[in-house]
Amino acid sequence: MTRRKLVAGNWKMTGSLAANRALAAEVLERLPGHLPCDVVICPPPVHVAAVAEVLQGQAQLLLGAQDVAAEADGAYTGDVSGAMLRELGVRYCIVGHSERRQHQHESNLAVAQKTQRALDAGLTPIVCLGETAQQRDAGWTDWVLGHQLDAVARALGQRLAEVVLAYEPVWAIGTGQTASPAQAQQVHAALREQMAQRGVAAERVRIVYGGSMNPANAADLLAQPDIDGGLVGGAARVADDFVDIVEAAGRSAMPGAGAMGKLE
Numbered sequence: 001m002t003r004r005k006l007v008a009g010n011w012k013m014t015g016s017l018a019a020n021r022a023l024a025a026e027v028l029e030r031l032p033g034h035l036p037c038d039v040v041i042c043p044p045p046v047h048v049a050a051v052a053e054v055l056q057g058q059a060q061l062l063l064g065a066q067d068v069a070a071e072a073d074g075a076y077t078g079d080v081s082g083a084m085l086r087e088l089g090v091r092y093c094i095v096g097h098s099e100r101r102q103h104q105h106e107s108n109l110a111v112a113q114k115t116q117r118a119l120d121a122g123l124t125p126i127v128c129l130g131e132t133a134q135q136r137d138a139g140w141t142d143w144v145l146g147h148q149l150d151a152v153a154r155a156l157g158q159r160l161a162e163v164v165l166a167y168e169p170v171w172a173i174g175t176g177q178t179a180s181p182a183q184a185q186q187v188h189a190a191l192r193e194q195m196a197q198r199g200v201a202a203e204r205v206r207i208v209y210g211g212s213m214n215p216a217n218a219a220d221l222l223a224q225p226d227i228d229g230g231l232v233g234g235a236a237r238v239a240d241d242f243v244d245i246v247e248a249a250g251r252s253a254m255p256g257a258g259a260m261g262k263l264e
């Protein structure tokens, strides 16, 4: 089963309106045509409409959001609904990023509700899971990820197969300390197994890696059999670096890619 690779750039809360419009235009200009992978950029929420204008009239570079409301509509000050995002042309939506779990105290239940709302609105949720350094050191990685996945699985049932999962070890985010390809592969395979145990068509589900992915380490990570793409933070703010990672994903998806994800 070949899964289409996905590379998504999470711009987090960075950049001015002008800078983010320019970055979107630059990524679009440098992106090679006909790549065998999906490419998404997720600007800050107030810049989504402006970036949508930059991306108008093409289908190569897709628009994503960094979060979505847990409710569909109504008196929820400050929230942005899935329908509002969809109306702007948003296709993907990050849900449950560890920064939101930490700073906005998002619970597993809230993450599950948001995932459901995203699907209901026609968005593909990118559900983030990951353990802290202390949890990894204590040998709790599988348990923590299982717990995070459980809440989403209970809410979605068979629709769990429609999400993208992002394994983002908290200790690797913004630290320059990437999980090794073997470490990440081991967790991705375990996550896929956990999905299968829940009766979901796990071989169809894309599981992407996030945490200090950059042009130097992307090819090795993306060559792993269960790593279906990347969720990129810092390197997504440099058009050349982001496009390098996209190209590595494209190469790893092509028939004849070597063990390192490079065409020989």
Ligand code: 13P
Pocket: 010, 097, 168, 172, 173, 174, 175, 176, 210, 211, 212, 213, 231, 232, 233, 234, 235
């Ligand atoms: P970095 O690539 O900056 O480590 O961020 C990863 C991330 O949090 C993507 O969502």
